[in-house]
Amino acid sequence: MLKFLIFFLLFISSSWAMPVIQIGCELYDENGGLIKRFPGSMCHFEESGDRIQVNYEDIQYINANEKVLWSAPGVHHHQLKVDSERNELAILGETSHNVFGCETRFDTIEIYDIKTGRKKHVVDFRDVFEKKIIQISREYAFLKKLNMRNSKNYLCDTTHVNSFFQITKNPISKKIPAFAEGNWLVNFSFTGYVLIFDRDFKEVLWHRNIELPGINFHDIQSTAEGKILLYVNNHFNASEPKRPYSAIAEIDPLINGKEAIKVYDMKYQGKKFYQALAGGMQLLPNQRKLASVYTPQEGHMAAYFDKNWNVEKKFTPKPAPFGSGGQVFQEARLINLNTFFKNYRGPF
Numbered sequence: 001m002l003k004f005l006i007f008f009l010l011f012i013s014s015s016w017a018m019p020v021i022q023i024g025c026e027l028y029d030e031n032g033g034l035i036k037r038f039p040g041s042m043c044h045f046e047e048s049g050d051r052i053q054v055n056y057e058d059i060q061y062i063n064a065n066e067k068v069l070w071s072a073p074g075v076h077h078h079q080l081k082v083d084s085e086r087n088e089l090a091i092l093g094e095t096s097h098n099v100f101g102c103e104t105r106f107d108t109i110e111i112y113d114i115k116t117g118r119k120k121h122v123v124d125f126r127d128v129f130e131k132k133i134i135q136i137s138r139e140y141a142f143l144k145k146l147n148m149r150n151s152k153n154y155l156c157d158t159t160h161v162n163s164f165f166q167i168t169k170n171p172i173s174k175k176i177p178a179f180a181e182g183n184w185l186v187n188f189s190f191t192g193y194v195l196i197f198d199r200d201f202k203e204v205l206w207h208r209n210i211e212l213p214g215i216n217f218h219d220i221q222s223t224a225e226g227k228i229l230l231y232v233n234n235h236f237n238a239s240e241p242k243r244p245y246s247a248i249a250e251i252d253p254l255i256n257g258k259e260a261i262k263v264y265d266m267k268y269q270g271k272k273f274y275q276a277l278a279g280g281m282q283l284l285p286n287q288r289k290l291a292s293v294y295t296p297q298e299g300h301m302a303a304y305f306d307k308n309w310n311v312e313k314k315f316t317p318k319p320a321p322f323g324s325g326g327q328v329f330q331e332a333r334l335i336n337l338n339t340f341f342k343n344y345r346g347p348f
């Protein structure tokens with residue numbers, strides 16, 4: 001508590017932004033020390049001191065005085081995004097439908113009005129499946145029931161969406177209009193399908209099944225050049241097919257086939273990281289990056305990388321993030337909470 005109070009006083013007495021690393025709803029300094037732990041598995045912090053908090057079973061909008069202004073029930077996972085211009089929250093959820101004679105998980109994207117909590121729209125990926133925009137075989141669905149754990153123990157699995165990203169301004173949009181600023185990239189965990197929805201999540205504008213050298217993909221993003229980035233949890237090298245490791249895939253949408261893909265290994269002292277179940281990265285100024293990584297010796301870590309994906313600095317959060325083996329350690333983000341803490345009136 002004393003450490004957080006000192007941190008808070010530094011924030012309100014200075015005009016510069018102290019670096020804060022967010023993992024789920026937990027905030028750390030750059031040495032891995034815990035600054036503040038809010039409840040929940042995912043959080044979004046507003047400059048007003050308000051926050052959006054996801055507690056596995058519901059979403060809550062909590063104001064700067066810790067009063068819950070609205071809540072919405074439902075199972076949600078992996079990521080939430082805020083479209084500030086529209087005051088909209090988009091978050092991943094899930095539902096189920098009987099297909100292939102099996103109760104099967106299908107993911108959703110739910111869009112809420114931030115101020116009122118009204119659910120404005122739901123994307124059910126069964127619709128994408130039934131329109132044959134993506135092809136999921138019966139064998140694939142039944143295979144997933146053997147080795148997938150999911151929140152409601154569905155017998156089969158299909159789309160398994162676990163990340164989405166709002167596209168920023170980029171030159172590729174001049175050649176592929178779907179890449180226009182404001183549209184949404186979406187990826188599926190166990191296949192190479194990448195989709196682009198319009199800003200309202202009403203229509204699929206572009207899709208491609210990318211031949212990625214691996215399985216289990218997280219944290220899709222687009223770069224300033226319009227290229228697509230994916231965190232590849234299980235990347236396979238032809239020379240070592242039984243020793244997967246985690247890597248970053250960069251895809252050029254203007255090129256078809258394997259030639260479109262570049263793979264960057266994340267390395268520390270010549271060794272590669274392996275994070276089997278989650279993971280994420282953040283592009284920083286001067287071609288630096290921040291990514292969540294894992295080693296058996298040190299556990300879950302966050303690390304700064306140079307432009308060639310070599311580690312500049314790493315830290316292990318202490319204490320470890322709540323539930324760090326799962327979705328809460330999907331991503332580490334460097335954020336500016338200066339204004340949030342100036343307006344936050346909750347307990348320290």
